[in-house]
Amino acid sequence: MKPHNIHGLSSQIFLWFWSMLLLILAVVISLPSLDPRNTIPLPPKEQLYMKQHVSALLQGAPPDQAFDLQQALQVAGLMQVGSIYVRDKEGQVQSTTPPDKFVMRFMLEVDQLTSPMIGRDHDDAIAGPFLLEHNGHSYHVYFGLNVDNPYLFLVIQILDHPVLILLVAMLISTPLCLLLAMRLTRPIQQLQQSVSQIAAGELETRIPNLDRRDEIGQLADNVSHMVETLKLMIQKQKQLLSDISHELRSPLTRIQLAQALIRRKQGDSNELARIESEIGRLDKLIGDLLDLSRAQQHVEAPGHHQLADLLDPILDDALFEANQSGKQLRVPPLPDIALRMWPELLARALxxxxxxxxxxxxxxIEVDWTSTDQYWIMTIRDDGAGVPAEQLALLFQPFYRVDDARNSQTGGTGLGLAIAAEAVRRHGGIITADHNDPHGLLITITLPLA
Known part of the structure; x- marks a missing residue:
């Protein structure tokens, strides 16, 4: 059994899920501690500042009377606070503004003079208590503060509604889920694009280096290795085809020489005629194999040549053959276009x-061509019997024959269209076969102009 890979997709998804869950849980648990309405210790600097206000009130209070907040304020003057609340031991409160429920609750809950606190409610805050001793009496002083915080109300609303907390959790998890989805799908899309190009026959397509140690990275490495193996096998096949073709030429030449000597000594006979016919077929087959090999292994750089110079002799020969066989060949005027080509190779393709x-x-037989900004397109139509639909895509495979009997009568080797397809591909074009209306075959050759 293969050991579990800690870098595998299942491990990544598992760890990602639990990390995200723990993060959301930590945020949800920590949210109440962020509630601005929580009572927190007053910073020492603020305590010192508030005690200065207490001293000012004490100085403004009449020394021989009970403490009166209004009289103390008249003497002390304006203070940099919103409100002042003074509570005695009996719970009586003197204040500059009537205390609301929040203030009353804070004064009841927070009464430790050694630990002044601060609490908030929306835009209001209160700090205290601070000790004020006057004329033998002790008072607790609280200061109301104005807090201008536009986000305070939003935070309070979230903390007071569980649905909003759930929305916050979803808001946190959504980008994390999207990040995981992108991490999983983006390399797959890159790999899919490369594999699609390879499936279309573009074996030189480079498999992206995903730099991953999970199953996706292993798949990319395996596909890359598969493509290299496939290219090597195809190269060996082409080399074998070329070697066989060359090796067959020498014994074939000797057979032709022996056949000529026998004819000279014994004269013509049906058997010699049959041998000569079979030698001719074998010679044509070897020639086509060599042409296919050369088409597959062209290495020299192409050049720019006029299509008219290439097509003119081909069409002259075709017109002559058509007249000899009693058929009509229609061709348009020669095109005034230059292509980047290997002339001999493209001539075989056309x-x-x-x-x-x-x-x-x-x-x-009708030949036609058109051109666009990017391509030159040639079509060849005939009114023959045509090819079954399921065999159209197979026409360009080496040695494929639609009808063996028909090919034996015409001398076909099953390599002509394969050579054409390879030559067109080497020129960066495509060749396709389709039905001609109402019957016959339509061959379309598309070549880039650049």
Whole structure:
């Protein structure tokens, strides 16, 4: 059994889930401690400041009378506080503004002179108590403060409504979930795009280096290794095809020489004619194999050439063959366009489909071409029997034959369209086969102008 990978997707998702859950739980638990209405110790600096106000009140109070807040304020003057509340031992309160429920509750709950506190309610705050001793009596003094905090009301609303706390948790978890989703899907999308290009035949496509140690990274590495193995196998196949073709040429030449010597000594016979026919077919097959090999292994740089110079001799030969076989070939005026090409290779790509059309057409072959800003498009139509729909995509495979009997009659090797497809691909174009209306075959060759 394969050991569990701590860097695997299952571990990542598991850890991500619990980390997010613990984070949300920590935020929800810590929210009550952030409640601005909580009573907290008054900072020492503020305590000193408030005690100065108490001293000012004490100095303003008449020494031989009971403490009177209004008289003390008249002498002490304006203080930098919102309200002042003075409570005696009996609970009687003197204040500059009538105390509300929040103030009364704070004075009842907070009465330790050694630990002045501060509490908040919306835009109001209260601090105290502070000791004021006057004329043998002790008083607790509280100071009301104005707190201008635009976010205070929002925080209080959230803490007072569980639904809002849930929304806060969702707000925290949403970007984390999106981050996890992007981490999982983005490399998969990159890999999918590369694999799609490889599936379309672009084996030079580079597999992205995801730099991951999970299953996605392993998949990318395996796909990259698979592509390299596939390219090596195809290269070996092409090399084997080329080697076989070259090796067959020497014995074939000797067979042709032996056949010529026998004819010279014994004269013509049906058997020699049959041998000559089979030698011709074998010679054509080897020639096509070599052409396919050269098309697959072209290494020299292409050059810019006029299409008219390339098409002119091909069309002249095709017109001659069409007249000899009693068929009609329609061609438009030669195009005035230059392409970046290997002339011999592209000539085979254009000539092979045209010769196929001449072979299998009943009476008419139509050649046409158009151009856009980016492409030159050539079409070849014939009015022959056509090809079954399920076999159209197979026409460009080496040695594929729609009808073996028909190919034996016409001398086909099943390599003509494969050579054309390889040559077109080397030029950065595409070649497709489709039905011609009402019957026959339509070959479309698309080549880039750049």
């Amino acid at each position: 000539e092979n489909p045209l010769r196929n059309a001449l072979k299998y057409a009943t009476s008419l």
